[in-house]
Amino acid sequence: MQTQNPAALSRGLNVRHIRFMALGSAIGTGLFYGSASAIRAAGPAVLIAYMVAGAAVFMVMRSLGEMAVRHPVSGSFGQYAGRYLGPFAGFATGWTYVFEMAIVALADVTAFGIYMGFWFPDVDRWVWIAAVILFLTAVNLLSVKVFGELEFWFSLVKVVAIIAMIAGGAALIVFGFSSGDGQAGAHQLVEHGGLVPNGFGGLLAAFSVVVFAFGGVETIGVTAGEAADPKRAIPGAVNTVPVRILLFYVLTLGVLMSLFPWNQVGAQGSPFVQIFDGLGIPGAAHVLNAVVITAALSAINSDIFGAGRILFGLAQQGHAPAAFGRVSRRGVPWMTVVVMTGVLGLGVVLNAVIPEDVFTVIASIATFATVFVWGMILASHVAMKREIRRYALAPSEFPSPLWPAASVAAIGFLALVVVLLGCFEETRVALVVGAAWIGLLGAAYALWVRGDGRNRPALRDETAQMPVVGPRGTVSVQDSVRA
Template sequence: MKNENHFMRKMSSKHLVTLSLGGVIGTGIFLSSGYLIQEAGAIGTIIAYMVGGALATLVMMCLGELSVQHPDTSSLHMYASKYIHPSVGFTVAWLYWLTWTVALGSQFITMGITLQKWFPQMPIWIWCAIFSGIILLLNVLDVKIFSVSEFWLSLIKVVALGIFVILGITAITGVLPVHASSAPLFHNLTANGLFPHGFGAVFIVLLSANFAFSGTELIGVAAGETSNPEKNIPKAIKRTLFLLVTLFIGTIVVIGALIPANSKALTESPFVIILQNLGIPFASDIMNFIIFIAILSGANSGLYAASRMLWSLAEDGTLPKIFSRLSKHGLPVNGLILTLAGGLLSLFSSIYAEDTVYLALVSISGFAVVAVWLSIGVSQLRFRQVFIKQHQLTELKYRTPGYPLVPWLVIILCSISLIGIYFDPNQRIALYFGIPFTVLTTLVYQLFYRKQKRSAYDISTVD
């Protein structure tokens, strides 16, 4: 099995869960949920999140079989290289690295803006420098320090969303004294009809809902640093998906039930408005703190994931070997530094080249989420076909349920999502930049790396 023992296996099931949650639960659910409800209605948004959760579940079923069989830090890159084509793996690695690196840039500046609420005199660039140093330290000292820090950061987000949902349900049903005489129940969910802007709006929101679950695949990236992967990976997948679907849909139900669809509060700060209406003191400060933690956790997870892609490319011979060197604690320090530098360049481009360079980067990273999930479905389909030619099916320690239906559903739904991007004017540009970038990376591989020895990715064999 390729290089799986280079990294130290210190992560447990709970660390995998919180790592994945750290990548998924970000500013989207806290800042964009109200906008989505206004666009498609509460019922439409709930349907979109259910479909997004279903697709994420299907993807993780496929990833589970691959990552248990190949608990490798190369993961997504290696699966696509071995079971589709090496050029596809090369493209997947760069797409995935770019996704998290661009996110780092936006997260740094959002963190700075968030903290200006409390420290208005402090320039944003100072906050960006401070948090760059913090997440780098969390990632370079020891993977145990990283996983423990991400555990607590993610736990704060999960608990915050859980408390919000519980408080919201008590308000909806009139259990809380402040709402005892006027429990809204669920009338607001359908006050303007099931689909106030037509069913087509649900399709557009569906694309955003799919993106909302991106980050769950971090479990596969961390497989190479996980103890007892055949036990911990399936357990982590189940727990992650249960928490995400419950919290995301619960949040949409609460916001949709407590705030009318025509209220300006939906696009301003629905969380703050609801907490204030419930009589929670310092509601604005509480939410500002939670949003700050969400961003810090997402940046922490993103730096981890992107650096592992650079290590994987270097191990594959398509990046200088300096990026495959590990510290005495088994960490790709050079990859971490380059990724952080890329995040800071992304930040600068968002300030000085917002309509050109940054627009292209954001568009490619949006396209990348669906493209990487698509590669997981295809990889699992091909993996099983090769495996059963040499092994008994019972030899698999984890099997994707419903094969081949599940991987085919992933392929079909991801393809529909990519096509659907074209019909949303706000997201269409993702195709205009994403497709040329994919073609470019494929050509680069064919021109410069095609003739390299590829014995590690011989599709005729399964480890």
């Protein structure tokens, strides 16, 4: 395959692509499949969990947006951590995001196989997983514009379906639809044990699944290096996507639990399909199964894209093999796509060996990686704001609101989620795997990166023109201090 200069990523993504890519990452398996676990843990109080986590996500997104407008580079937040927190922080953040996307993609392909089982219960799940991996690998090896268009249409299908489901569910409630489980209405939210049926502990237990559901919204930052107009595209996506996601999650689940008793949501398949199948509405379950399959395809597509672009950024910094920095004639970092395909091949094996337990284990590990990446984004943003003040740099064009109180609150929430992962037996494995992962990164950095005297590419500041931290942690300020 012919390659070109590693710096020549194709800028083929517009505002429409970027907004729907972020929706594609965050409105997927976590909502259409993982929400069943959250509902069983917290009952109707899961709506509170989504609102609290959604507020934290918004602050992460605004912090990332401010940095992305200031530094529109590929593999953005890994480079921001290196710039503001030191070389190891950048190394750990970039690789942990790759780890996060790989784990989330494994969860997404697992969900895809489960959804296909609704129509083809006699076909082994791993067969569908292998097929979808090959299809989406081919898509990601095409130009980024083709990828963006496909992701736009994938995401549009599920967004339209969610809106139609909210409207249709609201109509059923207004007109007093009745089934064998009683009349639809908001009273269903409190008739089966109250709003918080499993107590405060149940609400806390839901947070790990809820954070997993929101994981992927940070993909907006990854697109900065391939956005045709980052200063317009990034703020537009950051301001609208988190609000839409929050509304989709809260409104959709609120309507569903008003139609069907929350305590009858099972563990097999999508709760969306289960509920409409249980309501006895002809054809509704099949239509929704097609929607959740599209949602899974969209999420896997974004996972492959996000991990690949971060690997590309790591290669540019000397934190990953140089092969990951090579691009095809179409401006696609093809080696990163091939590696992600190999990682997803693990999903085929896991679903063939432990099909019943694989999703819970994968989701909890993905939650740890998500929290780590979000925490590093917030910490990088705090360090950037301090540096802007210390050197009297030009102010940001897209500042994060409620600084610094909201950022501190978001960091506190993420710390709580980490503690909660260790409090419940089914998610404790995430801390074990997470600690092992961080230890592995420390060893890898010490052996292959630290002390390497090669020059690292500078991370230019669009506002203040300040380059990145050097290979030994030094900062060189150029044309950045106001006269």
